[in-house]
Amino acid sequence: MSEVSQSGSQPSETTGDKWSRVARRIRVPLGFIFALVYVWLARPTKISLIAGALVLLPGLVLRGLASGHVQKDKQLTTSGPYAYTRNPLYLGSLLLAAGFAIAARSWWIVAVMLLMFAVIYIPVIAGEERYLRQTFPDYDDYARHVPRMLPRLLPYGSQQSACSSARYWKHREYEASIGCVVVLAVLVVKLVW
Secondary structure, X not given: OOOOOOOOOOOOOOHHHHHHHHHHHHHXXXXXXXHHHHHHHOOOOHHHHHHHHHXXXXXXXXXXXXXXXXXOOOOOOOOHHHHOOOOHHHHHXXXXXXXXHHHHOOHHHHHHHHHHHHHHHHHHHHXXXXXXXXXXXOHHHHHHHOOOOOOXXXXXXXXXXXXXXXXXXXXXXXXXXXXXXXXXXXXXXXXXX
């Protein structure tokens, strides 16, 4: 992903670039470890489970729509949710995290989630932005008009394409829905027992 300088040598990789690569590799295994800690620390109630589910549902919908629009490495996606935020998948993940934090009723979980977002996801997002800048010439203009995370009110540009169910399945976004159902079911079992 790094560019070759005019002298023909590779520029040195920054600490941020290195950590972004490491963070990208460890985020999924770390997520599984966190899930175990999450279940152990969670203290759900009926109301917290309902409230948490109501917050995480829009996150699942947003992630599903985004995965149906994104065409990784083929073109800069600016349609669908990407017309409002540059990172709808991560915004959806934040909604999922908020929903699960509400369902769990634990400040420890909130603290760990915030730490993981700061240490893992912010560097991953920065690394992805560097890649998109290098790969797609239109990215700088897109980034000037579309916020990184919080959505804008009106869509960017006029490019509209339909959400593709084939892309949704290809990107295996259904796994997020399955994971949410499993974790909520575990919380229900924990509540009952």
